[in-house]
Amino acid sequence: MKYLKQLMIILTAYFIGVLLQTIFKLPIPGTVLGLIILFLALYSGIVKIEMIEDICDVLISHMSFLFIPAGVGLMTSFGLLKGKIIAFSVIILISTLVVWIVTAHVVKFLRKVCAR
Known part of the structure; x- marks a missing residue:
């Protein structure tokens, strides 16, 4: 029952x-808006x-399983990617480099803001 309550908090966001x-x-x-809402709810208190910690551990431990549908979808579309x-x-x-750079700048900014 504890996991269900915690999952409902995440799903509500x-x-x-x-x-x-x-x-x-x-x-x-x-989905991104939901993550932002969950972040703001966590940040504001x-x-x-502790209200979502256990279900987050479960979801993270099963993360590789959650990526299987995306991998299968990519495999079925491989003919389109050929050539x-x-x-x-x-x-x-290029997109990986952009994500790394943006992430580094966001982390740097947040460290500066949170250090105040």
Whole structure:
């Protein structure tokens, strides 16, 4: 029952994000809005880390299993990717570098803001 309550907190944030995205037709995915809402709830103290800690451990321990549908979807679409491997490799490399750089700057900014 404890896991169900904790999962409901996470799913509530997710559904609020999806609802906001649908109602306001925002260009940000509802899942990302849900993560932002959950982050803000944790940051403000509305949700305490202890309230979702156990289910988060369970989800993280099963993370590789949760990526199977994406991997199967990629395998079934491999015919579309054939012959374009270099273009996709370049795109993956560039996007990975962009994510690293943006993440580094966000972490640097947050450390500066939180140190105050």
